[in-house]
Amino acid sequence: MSKAKKTDNQPAAESAASQQTAPSSEPAEQQEQQTQPLSREEELEQAAKVAAQQMMEALKASQSAMQKATEAETKAAQVQDQLLRLQAEFDNYRKRTTAERDGAREDGFADALKLMLPVLDNLERAIASGEADSAITQGVKMVYQQMLDTFGKKGLTEIDALGQKFDPHLHAAVMQEPCEDESKHDTIAEVMQKGYTYKDRVLRYSAVKVYM
Numbered sequence: 001m002s003k004a005k006k007t008d009n010q011p012a013a014e015s016a017a018s019q020q021t022a023p024s025s026e027p028a029e030q031q032e033q034q035t036q037p038l039s040r041e042e043e044l045e046q047a048a049k050v051a052a053q054q055m056m057e058a059l060k061a062s063q064s065a066m067q068k069a070t071e072a073e074t075k076a077a078q079v080q081d082q083l084l085r086l087q088a089e090f091d092n093y094r095k096r097t098t099a100e101r102d103g104a105r106e107d108g109f110a111d112a113l114k115l116m117l118p119v120l121d122n123l124e125r126a127i128a129s130g131e132a133d134s135a136i137t138q139g140v141k142m143v144y145q146q147m148l149d150t151f152g153k154k155g156l157t158e159i160d161a162l163g164q165k166f167d168p169h170l171h172a173a174v175m176q177e178p179c180e181d182e183s184k185h186d187t188i189a190e191v192m193q194k195g196y197t198y199k200d201r202v203l204r205y206s207a208v209k210v211y212m
Contacts, residue, residue: 110198113156117196117204120147124194159195161188161206170195172205179211187211 123144130137148156159170166173166186177189188208195206 106199109154110201110203113151113154113196113198114203116147116151120144121193123147155199156203157197159197159202159206161191161195161208164188166208166210170197170202170206171208171210173210174207175209176212177209181211184211 123140126140127137127144130140148158161171164171164187166188171188172195174192175190179185179189187210188206189211190209191206192209193204193207196203
């Protein structure tokens, strides 16, 4: 009885064993499909996709570089503008300080010349009251002329007044003299005290007598 049962179950066991040992055909088919070479159209399509992706990446990189370049150019322009403004401010400051320094120097020299005008007046009086041929008068004349020459090189100029039309910007009328000749009206008849200018400024107005 037991031997007969073994005989009946043997085909089923062999069938099960054959199912376990026999390799499956499905993985082999999938492997064959994976290793199968691509067609020409598929290769071109895949290459086109790769090229398109690379172009997009390159375009993004180019746009980013252009944006950075634009920002850098803007910053450079701003820096240049600031430098130009600083340079202009410095130039204005230098010109202003130079003008102030020159003005202060001119004011100081003008004040010094103005203090010397009474000395010139006294030398003129000494020459006028002295004997023309005396050695003292000749010496005073030399000193007077030397002072005029020296101050003249620095910009001191005597105001031309005698016989000129009265100019309130240069002359100060201290006396008036009637005159019947109308052509002489407002003409300077006599210089009471000489006036002087230093460059473009009046150090002392000429004190004059004017025909009326």
